[in-house]
Amino acid sequence: MSGFFENYGFLIVTIVQQALLGLSIYFPLMAGQLSLASIGFYSLGGYVAAVMGTHPALAPLREALGFWMFPLEWLGALVLSVILGIAVGYPALRLRGIYLALATVAFVQVVNVAVLNMPIAGGAVGIFGIPQAFESRLDYIWFFGPLFLLALFLVWRIGNMGRGLAFFAVREDELAAGAMGVAVTGNKVTAFVLGCALAGVTGAMSAPFLNTWNARQGTFDASVTCLAYVLIGGSRSIWGPLCGAALLVSLPELLRPLKDSRMILNGIVLVAACVYLPQGIMGGLAALRARLSGRGGAA
Amino acid sequence: MSALLQATDLRRRFGGLMAVCDVSIEVRPGEIMGLIGPNGAGKTTFFNLLTGMTRADSGTVVFDGHDVTRAKPEAIARLGLARTFQNIRLFGGLTLMDNVRVAGRVQARHGLLSGLCFTPGSRREDEAVTEKAFDLLRLVGLEDRADHLAASLPYGDRRRLEIARALALSPRLLLLDEPAAGLNPSEKLGLADFIRAIKERFDLTVLLIEHNVPMVMGLCDRVMVLNFGQMIAVGAPEDVQRDPGVIEAYLGGDAHGAA
Ligand SMILES: Nc1ncnc2c1ncn2[C@@H]1O[C@H](COP(=O)(O)OP(=O)(O)OP(=O)(O)O)[C@@H](O)[C@H]1O
Ligand SMILES: [Mg+2]
Numbered sequence: 001m002s003g004f005f006e007n008y009g010f011l012i013v014t015i016v017q018q019a020l021l022g023l024s025i026y027f028p029l030m031a032g033q034l035s036l037a038s039i040g041f042y043s044l045g046g047y048v049a050a051v052m053g054t055h056p057a058l059a060p061l062r063e064a065l066g067f068w069m070f071p072l073e074w075l076g077a078l079v080l081s082v083i084l085g086i087a088v089g090y091p092a093l094r095l096r097g098i099y100l101a102l103a104t105v106a107f108v109q110v111v112n113v114a115v116l117n118m119p120i121a122g123g124a125v126g127i128f129g130i131p132q133a134f135e136s137r138l139d140y141i142w143f144f145g146p147l148f149l150l151a152l153f154l155v156w157r158i159g160n161m162g163r164g165l166a167f168f169a170v171r172e173d174e175l176a177a178g179a180m181g182v183a184v185t186g187n188k189v190t191a192f193v194l195g196c197a198l199a200g201v202t203g204a205m206s207a208p209f210l211n212t213w214n215a216r217q218g219t220f221d222a223s224v225t226c227l228a229y230v231l232i233g234g235s236r237s238i239w240g241p242l243c244g245a246a247l248l249v250s251l252p253e254l255l256r257p258l259k260d261s262r263m264i265l266n267g268i269v270l271v272a273a274c275v276y277l278p279q280g281i282m283g284g285l286a287a288l289r290a291r292l293s294g295r296g297g298a299a
Numbered sequence: 300m301s302a303l304l305q306a307t308d309l310r311r312r313f314g315g316l317m318a319v320c321d322v323s324i325e326v327r328p329g330e331i332m333g334l335i336g337p338n339g340a341g342k343t344t345f346f347n348l349l350t351g352m353t354r355a356d357s358g359t360v361v362f363d364g365h366d367v368t369r370a371k372p373e374a375i376a377r378l379g380l381a382r383t384f385q386n387i388r389l390f391g392g393l394t395l396m397d398n399v400r401v402a403g404r405v406q407a408r409h410g411l412l413s414g415l416c417f418t419p420g421s422r423r424e425d426e427a428v429t430e431k432a433f434d435l436l437r438l439v440g441l442e443d444r445a446d447h448l449a450a451s452l453p454y455g456d457r458r459r460l461e462i463a464r465a466l467a468l469s470p471r472l473l474l475l476d477e478p479a480a481g482l483n484p485s486e487k488l489g490l491a492d493f494i495r496a497i498k499e500r501f502d503l504t505v506l507l508i509e510h511n512v513p514m515v516m517g518l519c520d521r522v523m524v525l526n527f528g529q530m531i532a533v534g535a536p537e538d539v540q541r542d543p544g545v546i547e548a549y550l551g552g553d554a555h556g557a558a
Contacts, residue, residue, distance in 0.1 A: 065438065090325040165393070168482040169401040172390035178372035179350060179382055181468060182406035188413065234470055 009138030015249045016144045017209065022241025023151045023199025027195035029235055030158065030200040031188050032171030033093060036223040037104035038199040040111040041085065042158055045077035045203025050127040050213040051120055052076060070133050074204045081200025082083030085193040089279020092173040093188040108223055116215050133208050151198055155238045232273050234280025243281045303328045303472055303504050309348055309358035318344040320528040321358070324474065331498060331505045333515040333536070336525035342508045343385055345525065346474050350382050351375045363471060375406055381470035383461045385477050390449035395441055395460055398449050401430035402467035435463040446558060454481050476509040479514060487511065491518045493519065516540065526550070
């Protein structure tokens, strides 16, 4: 058993970490907003933690706080993400559908170029030697695990309480939602900022986990990967992001024995998932369960 | 005495087309007012102007003492102005119950945080909203399908659900955009009685767009007529029906057949 964790511990923690990014896209999707901005906030959150963890000027603070420096880094990333999320969200969420997606992709690029040119972020090399919170990588589950449970709780609770209906109303029909007294812009921004905050804190936890942090953490490729977690896992189930992250993170590992042909098979599995499970894995399971129990039910 | 809704010189143009041209009207508390006019006369645009969904080029709208000319739709809805849509806009992916609950939360005071913390206040509020939504579903006869998705409803039932949803706002003024469109004859007959009943029960003022002349004549206290964006007549149904301008513009030959 301990051998299993030694081999796969890093993989498991990575799945949870990536599932967090998937969930951060799931929040704005609850209000019908397709945003790819998460990875930009993830990158910024990581830089906040990397700078706070390594900058010489903060050495006395780190001495004084010890392990509590890590929660302080999360808090820093959280505050920055919320402020920036509101500042970006209000103008960007006036755009709809594909235009919003494009605007958020542009935001990710802006963040990327900005950090590459900020001396404090270490340029292209980035920041390395970020202090570790734990000896073993597996122990980082104590960071990501509780955050994941918290995020899952938020998604579940919002979906089950009266106030959460406003998000879904905006998703279903903005115009009708407004006519029914729902503050359309306010709800879009709230859902968006929840996602930004989650991505930012995930970044702050990831910087020590990965030991180094640079602009490669916040690329367009990474944004699309996060979106794929949600689409492949299922965008209407709270388990969708975890499912998608588990599949997409572990697939290349599981196929490793196949050597070079594994990336081809990897691609085939993903295309097949898109074609045969348009509602994602969770959507497919729900449909299957409905069929087995012999009645049409809602997902 | 004083008007519940007052539109003054309301105007809206789409490119070269004058959709609503300097329309002024007062809707008095407690009346059922009809709005008729040929296709493309600007009736729906007039509703959109009143509810903040289309910006007026000029003119003002005062509802219940508030100038709402530039207000957002949600702010107007919260003041107690509810509407239905000509082309029915339900929240298709939500249950019937949730469709009504969305609107029922219009006066809710407990927000995201207190809901996330399971405060007793937010729970009581959710329960009250649910109970009221169930009553409204029963009123329109859809309570047995409360947990079905709105998208699964047949056409006539969608119209009824949309009215229930509008009523959940506890409105003072209800705007109905062609509520009888697409209903079968027996449903149409029932509709006039239903509108009268909800008007009494909820102390409503109603403004409704309708093409069905006998229904308008039997139901409405007053009727206003739009043609090419202009209001060409307003008054008691009998007077409007006899107005030569109206006969020419709209009622035309089939007025005799209908009356
Ligand atoms: N958003 C818009 N952009 C451009 N033109 C519009 C728009 N909305 C309405 N119009 C035009 O304005 C005119 C009035 O339309 P409106 O929908 O208000 O008519 P209506 O009286 O409700 O007609 P109907 O009985 O067919 O529902 C029409 O010529 C319509 O094509
Ligand atoms: Mg119309």
